Every structure is written in C-alpha cells, then in structure tokens.
Amino acid sequence: DLVVPNLSYRTGPYAANGIPYADGFNDYFTLLNERDGGIGGEKIVVPECETAYNTEKGVECYESTKGQGALAYNPLSTGITYQLIPKVTADKHVLYTPGYGRTSAANGKVFEWVFNYPANYWDGASVAIKYLLDQNGGDLNGKKVALVFHNSAYGKEPIRTLEELSKKHGFTLSTIPVDSPGQEQKSQWLQIRRDKPDYVIMYGWGVMNQVAIQEAVNIKFPMENFIGIWWSGSENDVGPAGAGANGYKSISFHGVGAEYPVYQDLKKYVFDAGKSTGAADELGSVLYSRGMYAAMIISEAIREAQARAGHAAVTPEEVREGFENLNLTEARLTELGLPNFAQPIAASCADHGGPGSAMILQWDAGAKTWGAVSDWITADADVVDPLIAEDSAAFAKESGITERCN
Amino acid sequence: MFYREAGDFKTSYREDNQTFPIKFDRLRFYAVLAVAYGVIPLLINDYWANAVFVPFLIYAIAAIGLNILVGYAGQVSLGTGGFMAVGAYAVYKLMTAFPEVSVFIHVLIAGGITAAVGVLFGLPSLRIKGFYLAVATLAAQFFLVWLFNKVPWFYNYSASGQINAPDRTIFGVFVTGAQTSAMAKYMFCLVMLTIVAVVARNLTRGTVGRKWMAIRDMDIAAEIIGVNPLSAKITAFAVSSFFIGIAGALFFAVYLGAAEVGEAFGIQKSFLILFMVIIGGLGSIFGSFAGAAFLVLLPVLLKNLLVGTLGWPTDLAAHIELMIVGALIVIFLIAEPHGLAQLWRVAKEKLRLWPFPH
Amino acid sequence: MLDAAKTETLLEVNNIEVIYNHVILVLKGVSLSVPKGGITALLGGNGAGKTTTLKAVSNLLKSERGEVTKGSILYRGERVQDMAPADLVRKGVIQVMEGRHCFEHLTVEDNLLTGAYTRTDGRAAIARDLEMVYSYFPRLKERRKSQAGYTSGGEQQMVAMGRALMSRPETILLDEPSMGLAPQLVEQIFEIVKAVNEGEGVTFLLAEQNTNVALRYAHYGYILESGRVVMDGPAQALRENPDVKEFYLGMSDDGRKSFRDVRSYRRRKRWLA
Amino acid sequence: MPDQLLFAMEVTLNGLMAGVMYALVALGFVLIYKASGIFNYAQGVLALFAALTLVGIQQGQVPFAHLINAMTGLHVESFGWTVPSLLAILLTLGVMVLLALAIEKLVLKHLVNQPPIILFMATIGMAYFLEGFGDVMWGADIKKLDVGLPQGISETVEGLTDSLFGYGFFIDNLDIVATVVAVALVTALTLFSQYSKQGRALRAVADDHQAALSVGISLRFIWILVWSIAGFVALVAGIMWGSKSGVQFSLSLIALKALPVLMLGGFTSIPGAIVGGLIIGVGEKLFEFFAGPLIGGATENWFAYVLALLFLVFRPQGLFGEKIIERV
C-alpha cells in the first residue's frame, strides 16, 4: 500500500477551513482507489490524523504515522511545517506544502525534502502587485496599498516582498497587523477608512477573513480593490458578509468550480458510492479543490516515482525523486480531468517552488461563485528569487547544510 | 499488607521529615526511578518520545513551576505561556550567540532570565488578588507574545519570525536539533525534571514553602505572623518562573525544534498548564506529575482508542475526545476537589484501614 | 417545666453514623429526640460531634463532604435525610451555624432579610420582625448599613441569630449561640430563646459549650463524647449530676474555684475509656 | 476642525461601540460570578453554543447529523424547513434553560461549598465538554447567522456628522443595535439584582454557600435561574458577534476580549461591565490608532489588559466591584 497521511484539522479555530480541504484530499485518493485501483495498481491508504491546527498534535500525528511508511506529508499549517522540516529531513520523508509553509523551501538546493510548488506566499504578493499594475496600465506610482495581515509568521511573510516591490514600482505600502483570532478589527478598518488606500491586500486566515470582509463592506471599501491571498479566498470567508462581499477578489493557484471533468468521476465513484468524507455541496468549492489539488500532485509524484523506480510499492526516497522530477503538463492535466485547472509544473533538483504563477478570482455574491478575472500571472522572479536565496542561505548556514545540485 | 505504619517507627525528626515516610511508598518511589532511568531509555522510540514522554516530562516541569505559584503560594497565574516563551527565546538567543557554551547551562540561564521577568510581572500581585490577579497576568501573556512577535532581534531577524533550534550536544551526544535520538531527548528532559522536582520538594518542605502556603491560605494572618508578603510572593514568582522558563526552553529546543511564539506559547498553553495543576492537585508535587500525565496521555490514549481501535472518523473522535476530557475533569473534581493527588491520598488512607471500612 | 414524655416528638435522630471524606468516622451512633416546643441542649467537649450532629439534621453535611451512612433522621415522622436544606427550611427547620457565617458583603440589614427568604407572608410582616430583631439587638440597628464583614465578632453572632429569627421557624438548631458574646448578652440570648420558645412555641435544639447557662434554660440535655451520647436526662437532673458538675460546670463540692488554681493537670474521666 | 481631532472623535465613538460589544460578553461573566462566586470560563463557549443552536434551529439542521451518518450510514443533513428568527430565538432560549438545568444537576450540585478555583476548574471541564458537544451536535463548519439585524455603516450618523463637521463618522448599525440591547439588559439586570429578593439571594450565595443553604436559599433554584439568564446573555452576545463573523469556533474566543472589561469594571458589578467595556473599548482603539503605528500595531490584545492592570493597581476590586474585605 501507498501511505499518504492526511494531517487534517476538523476541530479547533480553523476547522471550518480544514474540513473541506481534508475532504478534497481524501476524496481524490478515494477516487484513484475506486476508479483506477490505486496508483500503478497499488492501493493508497490515507490515515487521517487530527491536528486541530496545533503544533504539538501535529508532531504527534507525524510520529504516529511515520512508522507506517508515509510517503508525503501535507499538514496545512505553517507552524507544523516549520516543526516538521528538520524532522522529515532527518527521517527522510517528503513534506509537501503547496501555497503555505516555509517559502524559501522553494530552494531545492537547501531543502532536499520539502516541496512547495506551484506557488508560495511571496509569489502571491508579487502576483497581486502585477495584477494591480495591469489594472493601472503598468504604473502604480503614487498609489497607496495597504496590507492587512494575520499577525503571525504566516501573515508577515509578504512584507519583505511587498517592500521590495513598492521600491520598484513606486507605490506606498502600509502594513496593518491583526492579532489572532481577529474578531475585532474596528481600529484597523477605521485606519483604512481614514488613509483611503487605493488597494488592500489581505493575508488572513480563519475568522479574521470573515470579519475583515465584513468590515470592508461596512466602511464601503470598494470590494474590487480588495484582494486576498489564497487563504483568504474561500466561500467561507465571503459568506457571512452576504451580498456586500460581491466583487471581492482573491488570488488562486488553481481553478475552482465543479465544471472540471474530474468532478463527474468524483460524483460517480466517490459521492454516489457513499464513500465521500464530506458533504456533496463542498464539490468545487475553493478549499475542497485545493485539497484535491494537493492530493493530485502527490499522486502524480508517486506515479513519477513508480515510473522511475520501476516498481509500484515505492519508498519515501523514491517518492522524493518523483517530486523532484515531476513534470506536470497541461496535457497531463487534461488527462486527469483538470484542464486549465493549474499551471504546468516542471520541478528540478534546485527548483522545489514551481512556476509561482496564480490567477485572480472574483466573488459573485448573487451566484455564490468565484470566477477568474485574470489569466495566469507569473510572479516577479527578479524580486522573489533573491529573497528566497537569501533566506535559504541563512537557514543553510544556521543548520550547517551544504547546497546540493551543483 | 500495604501501607501499614505499624512497626515503621521514626526515631529522629529527620526520618519523620522524609519525603516518603512510609516504607512501602519509599520502595515504590525507588522502583519508579529505576524504571525511568534504567528501563525506559532502552525501550524508547521516536513515537513514544515525541508523542508521550518528552511532552510529559516538559509539562511536568512547567506544572511544578506553576504549582509553586498557584498551588503553594496561591497566586493564580495565566501568564505561563508567556513565561515559557521567555525561556524559549532566551535559550534561542543564548544558543545562537554562544554556541560554544553547553546547552545545559543555557537552559539554566534561560530559567534565570525568565525568573527575572516573572518577578517583574509578579509585582502587581501585592495589590491584586484572586481572579483579578489571574486576569491581570494575562497582560504578561499577551504582552510577551506580542513582544517576541514584533521585535526581530528576538528571532534573529528571520524572515517569518520563526525560531529554529540549532544542533547542540552534551557530552558529544546531540540533545537538540533533528539528529537527536529519542533517548537523548528523553534523558535530557528527565534529568532536568529530576533536578526541578528535587529542588521544588526541598523548597516546599521548609521555611520558604511554609511562607508561601501561609500567604496562600490567609495572607493577612500570614503577614501578622511575620511573613513579609512582598518577599514571599516575589520568591514564589521567581522560583515558579525559573522552572517555567526551563520548561519553555526545553519545549522549544528539545521537543519542538522550531517555534512561533503565538502558536507554541499562546494563551492555550497557559490554560493547559493551569488545568494540569488543578486536576493534579494544588500544592502537590506529585499532583503536578499526575496532572501532566493526565492531560498529555489522555488525549493520545483516547485518540488511539477512538480512531485507531474503533475506527471512528477523526473529527467525531476529536469532538468526542473533547467531551470525554471535559466530562472526566468534572467527574474527578466531583470525586475529589483537591485533585488526583488527594484522590490518591484518600485511596491510601483507605488501603491503610483495609479491610475495615473506617 | 415541659415533660418530654407527654409531648409529641418533633425531631428524631436514630442511631446515626457520620463519615467525612469517606474515611473519617465522626458520629458513631447518635440518637436524640427533640420534643415539640422544648429546648433541648447538646453538650460535650471539643470535637465531640455536636456541630456534626446539627449539620446532619439540617442536611448541611453534604457540602462538607460528609455523609450520614447509617441510621435515620425523622422530622415529624418523615424522613428528611435526602431533602435539600432549602426544603427543610421551608418545613420550618433552620440552623444557626457555628462560626457566624454572615454574608460578608451584604449589609447587616440585608443579612437579616435573607433570613426571610422563604417567607411568603408579605413585606409588612417581615418589616415587623425586622424591628423585633432590632429591639432584641439594638447594636445591630446602629450598624444596619455597614457590611457584615466589617462588624465585630459579637455583632456578627447577633446577625446570625437575628437572621434565623427572621425566618419564623418552627425549629431552630443553634450551634454555640453564646460564643463571643458579652456576658449580659449571653443571658439575653437565652432569654430570647426562652421567650420565643414560650411565646411562640418554637422548638430549639442547641449545642452549647456554656453548659452552665444552657442547662439553666434547657428542658432536656444530651452529653456527647467522641461521637457517642454518653448521658442524657432532664436538665435539672444533669445539673445535679456530680460528673457533669465537675467537668462541665466547673464546680466541685466546695463551689466554684479560681481558674488560677487549676494549675496541675487533672485527667478527664472518660465514660467510655 | 482639524482632521486629527475628527479622527480621534470617530475612533472614540467606535471604541465606545466596540466596548458595548465587549460588555455584552462580560455581562454573562458578571452574572454568574455575582451569583455564585464562580468565574465561568465556559461563558465564551456558551455564546458559541447558543449561536450554533440558533442557526441550527433556524436552518432546520438535523442535530447530531454527522454522528448519525457515521453510525448508520445514512445521509441526513437538514429537515428542509427554516424557522422564523424570533421563534428560533425562543427555542434556543429553551435549549439554554435545559442546559442550565443540566449544569446544575450534573456539576454544580456536587460542588457546593468548594473553593472558587475548583469551581473555576469545573467550568473549564464544562467548556471542553460543550465545545465538543456543540461540534458534534451542529458541525464545525462556518455558518452564516442572520436574524435580520441591520449591518453596515449608518447613513444617518454619517450624514449628520458630515453636515456638522464636514466629515462623516463611521458607525456600524449593528453596533447601534448592540448598544440599545446592552443598555436594556444592563438596566433590567441591575434592577433585578438590586431590588428583588432573588437579587439579594444571589449575593448571599456568592458570599457563603453553606450559610445560604442554612437560611433556606435553594442553590438549585438560584443556579438554574442565573445560568439560564447567563445563557440568554450568551445568546445575545452570540447573535451580535456571530452576525459579524459567522458562527464558528472562534466565537468562543470573544471571552478573551471580555476579561479585561470584567477586571476593570469589577467582577461583581453589572453596570461595571458596561463602563469597563466603554473604557477598554475607547482606550485600546485610541492606543492602537495613535500609538499602534509607531510600535508596530496589533497592540489591542495586550493593551486592554495592561490598561485594566493599571486601574487595578489603584483599585484592586475594579471600578465598581465589591471591596475585598480584609479583616482579622
């Protein structure tokens, strides 16, 4: 069997987000098992372990599953990721953190066992600015951009990038932290009301998103100028604000909606067969899609690993090879029933971070759907890459790692 | 039979002052020590170390620390998470600034730094009492977390504000960092815990301990009898924070390996350790162990039972686990408000009388 | 003088055993009967179990982690052991607890009014009784607006007594009513007890260390020694019993002797040695 | 008028409003503390539970659906009806009363006369339990709560202030509703506790359980009463906060915003909750607004506590709390 643990959280402060993500993750593997009999004929087992978004429980989950020969971990928590990076490196397991975790893990030269393609927090910031440039005819000079962020390691990630970008493009940046959990953001939004920034970018998570969007509605901030990172762009986040949230935008590194052919299979093999973990109305939702996306990447990496190893029952080391040599083309995505769902990825020894592109979605409160309002936008490598190099170099020095891939 | 004092005569006050005056207790205590030092290290693996023993040992240190403050000195504090953070960040700064010094020393100094911070936040306790004080200590909790989050110097200017424990050795064996073996982690924490427990026991059995307890039971009367409330409360805060700082340092350096202050040392931690202390038994060193064991082991146990054995969905299991832990807390309190330690004492008293009902 | 044999028994305690904390056996079979309209005294040294007996009757033991494990307690022939203390008060049994137990943060007057909590006979009647209590204890009237926590020990004792009187009970269990009161007030308290007893037919069961006064006012007495009743009888008879005289009244054949003279230790005679 | 002053006024106003929202939560704490000396850690979870129940009833969710589905393999989700808001609120209230009954019967009754810290611990046990129970009963997903309260900027206030100062102030309509509700609640509760026989009994119970029992106060009755009212207050707080952020686990964390309020106003004072709320609200907002940008922001969490701490150093019982009696 192929063991891919699902370190999920269905309780605790972020349960509302953890549930659809974990369901999407599970259901995709169930689909593979039901439809294809697993990967390469080998069944996939997905032991689920509840972390409650808590680092200690995350460690416990890691320890309790690693003995089962886990091939890859996806804990959906930046905190747990930091904890696991040294552990997976020592124990030789893959840690896959799409769109979260330690950004500089994109540098495969330093982080041998960690992968975070297709895009990371810094890419997200850069994509947002690129989109705004696009909106403003390529010129952000004199514009004001405010960053509302979750006052934690995660929320602080984009600051450096945005500062670099503001130097480069001449906009002024103001940063507005919101302490966890973020139920009360009056002063932050009054500040925004006073300063009247042209755009607000948000790095939030959990209840902070819902309150921020509601407050933005309250102060009548134009929703189309309010852009959230992918963790601030689910149905959950816009729901409580109702019609007011119409026009809110978010960045995404994958498509959403239930139109993709793979959903027919999911319905047929998983939902109708009564093998789903969640409710049917999650299908196609943002976080469900993201969970499914992560599962899809992991399964493709396993497939790659099997191809390279020549046998189906691959080991974690072989799976790492699979991740490192993953080449996910548009053609392959179409085959998987996910045409145009995500950008192609061609990983390499040095590149664990992927293309770093994303698109902008916009919320239609009437139809209750997200729709793409941009094409894939690629992050500004000139800005992001040096930052990654710098941070990973610091880590390498601190941990005494010598760079690979030379 | 068990627990008979008959024939177990004491001929000196020293003997009467022993930690375990009853012979049977004493023997059992030595047995536990022997197992802890001689048997477990040989059997331990990563799972048991990381999921059970290391967190248990570290929480027991923290619980002893908090028990000194809450259980012995009667000053309810909810700033434990913040003080652990002080220990963690102190040890981090020390480890990165003076890599050549032994991490054992670092941990102790981190405790000392935490003690100083604890004293500072303990000062209001002279005026503020009871639950008011408890809530007031939350100021320390939130302020410290904010501080470590906000000032980059504390996390060596890393991009995300996370701190990572570098590899360090004691006697050539890794005790921090990814290469550390399960046994090394376990032994390091066990030794620390042993030291802390012995010191705590010594302090609480003598003058200092009695001062604390007097302040706890009736502060006015204590003062009239000659206890200086300022020094009693401040030493309680200092000693307590010293232990909690050590726990924080180990928690970060040995157990987690990496930490983010809001996540690892948030308010939940403060509550968790307070729960351990109350469930275990206020004013009891043994209670601190029992409480830590209860709250570390029970969830793991329940989870393994509900998910592993019964195969329930993880979310249901997690919710039901919460319900069971909650219900057990209430049930234990009803059975014995003075905690597991007292439950144990009553059980012993009964055993001593056995087979007679009273 | 009230004759116990002829009147109805109001409260009957049959051979009860009380255990604290599941292990500490305190009452080892205590039986009493309290006649309606009588004053019954419970005497005995420190730790004899007087307080425990009273608490067993008023069902306050549970809150001290004690329980009645054997025997029965009947009030007007009805088993009251499993009743909530509040229901017992409604039935007319109220206790004045040892050690005052005032509501510290309430004013003296509010303390007294809590005594009337179970009453339903209107504000006017309550106000009248309040005046009555004030007339018994003028000191309380002066201090009516101050928080009970700031009154002196004796004043608190008066509050506790007054509070019980405010409930217009049928039976009052008094635990050391005279403790901490000035001598003339001690007499006065017992005069009040007597007046209430005779005027309104209220039954009293009182635990008292001041044996001298207690036996003067009580009709019947029980003497407890380490959890057992060792002697009982009409107050008159007890007063004349030589043992009682010596150990409880401090009198020997040649009258009261000075406290200065008892400098050497006399071993107390144990009835149940 | 200079801009800074106008902004300060606006921030102050909004601080007051935020303070009212905190006070709504703090009220629940005060009630229970006043009536039994219990520091009710579960108050936040109570608010969450009330809000979950309200939404569940309103939307016709099947309680324990997830459990039922997991045990039986069925797929029940919803009864398919919706209940009008008012009826749903009444039904929720009924549930809260039942909860109060259960708490008294299963927990409090057995802990009469125990020290405050033990009772505090018991409420922690209840918080754990209720949290799990609420999740099992109604699911952990995020729910939209809508009982028809107005939300968003108040045009009236904006227009009015605009014509007065040339700058329209922002006030949230929801906050205005909250203020009205809070004032009504505080008035009613103050009258109740000050002038009724039960009010006196509450305070008696808080002082001394045993003595209260001995004068015939039924702890059972008092506790059920008070926990029911606290349940009601929790429901109100749940509605107000839930309307903003949706109903989800984090709702239980609003308790943390209420604690400094409680401490500043005094644990035993109902008016103290509102006054404390206002002071904390204004204080933390002004500080964040003016000092926040200088020292990196996100100061609200700790500043509220530090502010309350400063007050306490001068008045250890809070502004309106009962003086701690120190005598020998």
Add this chain to the structure above:
Amino acid sequence: MNAMSEGYITADGRKIGGTLMELRNITLRFGGVVAIKDISFDIRDGEIRAIIGPNGAGKSSMLNVISGFYTPTEGGVWYKGYQRGPMRPYQVARMGIARTFQNIALFDGMSVLDNIMTGRLTLMKSGLLSQAMWWGGASKEEEAHREKVEKIIDFLEIQAIRKTPVGRLPYGLKKRVELARALAAEPKMLLLDEPMAGMNVEEKEDMCRFILDVNDEFGTTIVLIEHDMGVVMDLSDRVVVMDYGKKIGDGPPDEIRNNQAVIDAYLGVAHD
C-alpha cells in the same frame, strides 16, 4: 516613665516589670465609624493585661492597633520606651509580638505541625539557595526548630493531631493550635483575642493553665480579650474596660468588679 516602672511582685510571687508598651491617645476611625476614641493605657512587662467590654466596643480593633494591622488615626504606640514608627504587621511580629485571632486564622491547607512551624518563621534564617539544596544548613535548621515546636506540642497536649490538616479540626482544638502557633514565635508579648470562646469549663481550665504557665515560665507579657468574667477576673493583673470605643475603666480586677460604670455597661450584675 512613671514611678511604677521599676515593677513589683504580685501576691503569688510573679515579677511584673516596668512599662513594656504604652498606648497614647489612640483614636481609630473607619469612615464614619469611630471604633476607638482617644484611649490611653499601658502594658507592663510580664503582666497579664485583660481588655473587656461589650460587643463592638473596639477591643479587637485595639489588638489590631497593637499588632500593627490597623494604623491608628490619631495617637501612637510606644514599645520598650520608643515610639513605633509606621510599620507593616510583619515588622511588628519580628519585634516579638505574636497573637491569636478572634475568627480563627489558621492556615487551613497545612497540617497542625506546619501551622506551628510557621510561627517560627521569624526565627528561621536559612536562605532560598540553602533551602533548595536542603541537605546541610536548611535541614539542620529545620530539625532544630522542629524540636522546639515539638515541645510546644507536648506542652499544649496536641500530639495526636500533629499531622492532621487543621481544616478538619473542631473549633476548640483550632483555638489551641492557634495558641501553639503564637507561642512558637517565642514572643515577648502575646495578644490573645477570645482564646476561650467555644470551650467548656474543663477546656477553659486547660487554656488558663497554658496561659499562666507561659506567663510564668517565660515571663511573656499577655494581653487578653475575653468575655468569660471568671477567667478574666482570675487571671489578669489589670483590666481595661472599653465601651463604644471609650475607656471606662482601668485597674486591677477587684476594682473593676465594683466599678459602677463597668457594671452598667458590661457586667450587668456584679460578678463574684
């Protein structure tokens, strides 16, 4: 000081010294309540000084003034000939003044033995570090003091309850433990607030014997508040009578017994 300050020998042969403490014009107010109104009296070395008076007269308040818990609104306290500056109660305790309380103030969470050991806190010296190490200094000191405490335990005949938590004790025994705790401090001056409340005659006799013995053996000065006139009249050398915060009498028992003001305000009837 006055002429009597050299002291005298009592009828039963005890030596009473000069003035140990003098209270001058003490007034104590709480808001509107005047608990003590301009009272002066002195306490001689080695004597048994009683304070009596009706409930609420201000006796306990006076004791609180002496032990430093209340600071008098007006007036001052002279101790050993020097005026006492503003002091915290624990500083007063360290000057050798120990006391018991009207509403028992024992440390409920501790055993009888520990309670009594706390009484010796002012005499114990070992510091935090030595305590933490225990072996050596701290444990030696502990044992030495334990021995002294055991003597007191023997003296008060409470050996059997040595290790019982005090919360469980009956009222009368608690009072005895409190006395033991105060004695453990080896005080120069012992303040007793109604030590015999809630005791029967036999127990009172025991208490009297303890008090007399302490006074006799160690020459401890004793200030005693008590409502049992028999005890007061038999034990005390001099009696202060208070009423409504005012002093209405001061003198040897025989004089007080027959003082009309005292009879009216307090005694009711003349006590023999």
